[in-house]
Amino acid sequence: MKRHFYAFAAIVIFFASAFTAFKSVDWKIADSYSIKFDGGDPSGEFKGLKGSISFDPNNLKASKFDVSIEVATINTGNGMKNTHAKSEKWLDAEKYPLISFTSKEITKGSSGYEAKGTLNMHGVQKEITLPFTFDKDIFTGSISVNRMDYNINTAEPNHGAQIMKVDIQVPVTK
Amino acid sequence: MFKKDFTHGIIAGILASIAGIIYSRVYLFANEADFSKIVNLFSIIGVNLSASILIAFLHTAFVKWMKKNAELVFNLTLSVLSFSLIVIPVSITLPLNIEFPELFPGLVVPMLFFPSIAWFTINPIFGNSDKG
Numbered sequence: 001m002k003r004h005f006y007a008f009a010a011i012v013i014f015f016a017s018a019f020t021a022f023k024s025v026d027w028k029i030a031d032s033y034s035i036k037f038d039g040g041d042p043s044g045e046f047k048g049l050k051g052s053i054s055f056d057p058n059n060l061k062a063s064k065f066d067v068s069i070e071v072a073t074i075n076t077g078n079g080m081k082n083t084h085a086k087s088e089k090w091l092d093a094e095k096y097p098l099i100s101f102t103s104k105e106i107t108k109g110s111s112g113y114e115a116k117g118t119l120n121m122h123g124v125q126k127e128i129t130l131p132f133t134f135d136k137d138i139f140t141g142s143i144s145v146n147r148m149d150y151n152i153n154t155a156e157p158n159h160g161a162q163i164m165k166v167d168i169q170v171p172v173t174k
Numbered sequence: 175m176f177k178k179d180f181t182h183g184i185i186a187g188i189l190a191s192i193a194g195i196i197y198s199r200v201y202l203f204a205n206e207a208d209f210s211k212i213v214n215l216f217s218i219i220g221v222n223l224s225a226s227i228l229i230a231f232l233h234t235a236f237v238k239w240m241k242k243n244a245e246l247v248f249n250l251t252l253s254v255l256s257f258s259l260i261v262i263p264v265s266i267t268l269p270l271n272i273e274f275p276e277l278f279p280g281l282v283v284p285m286l287f288f289p290s291i292a293w294f295t296i297n298p299i300f301g302n303s304d305k306g
């Protein structure tokens with residue numbers, strides 16, 4: 001009986017540990033996140049970050065980001081600019097209410113990690129690589145986005161900045 | 175001459191401050207927008223008193239240097255100046271931690287006229303009328 005118990009326990013532990021090898025850690029986005037963009041003029045931030053973050057530094061294959069921000073939450077600090085940014089001419093918040101990123105692969109990078117995936121903005125989908133670090137339960141990353149690549153007010157290439165530096169900081173909890 | 179204008183300016187500043195404080199409270203209550211980091215009791219009193227004293231300086235200068243139509247030109251200048259200041263709250267970029275910047279001009283634009291309205295309101299008391 002005892003011999004059977006140990007054999008059974010060994011099998012259970014083996015399968016349980018095999019299962020955890022493929023399961024990543026799910027994280028909840030804390031409210032104190034910040035998504036700031038800076039193109040000189042304009043610069044500002046987005047709110048309304050939602051989605052799922054599964055990340056385990058020891059199991060990058062099972063890690064995945066599927067997140068989005070609400071375009072209507074854009075804040076440049078100026079009401080007039082906010083209205084312009086949300087208008088049809090720029091981000092068209094009514095037609096394209098979300099900017100989303102879905103990772104396809106997360107790998108180790110030169111100084112942290114790299115999430116390769118699809119950035120969906122203004123109805124245009126582009127493959128991007130988002131370099132990021134994960135330290136003390138905080139994801140920190142930075143990318144440059146050229147609005148011309150996403151057909152955002154291409155009629156006026158010199159009206160405001162074309163390239164925006166986007167700084168992302170997302171504290172998470174389990 | 176300036177003593178009278180200075181008193182005029184101080185009283186106008188106090189009246190404009192009272193109007194500004196009441197208006198900001200009403201606006202805050204109506205819109206639930208909090209701009210107290212920028213527009214608060216101290217900034218309202220400070221700006222209105224400074225503006226009113228500046229108006230007093232301007233008035234003294236106009237009356238001293240213009241022999242004819244000094245009051246008319248001063249009143250016109252003050253109105254145009256107040257109106258042109260609208261560009262400041264409309265174009266200003268607020269800190270990102272302040273929500274609803276769209277509502278900021280609605281709070282500040284009317285206040286821009288308070289010092290000149292207060293000045294004009296008590297003008298008859300100080301006997302500033304254009305004698306041509």
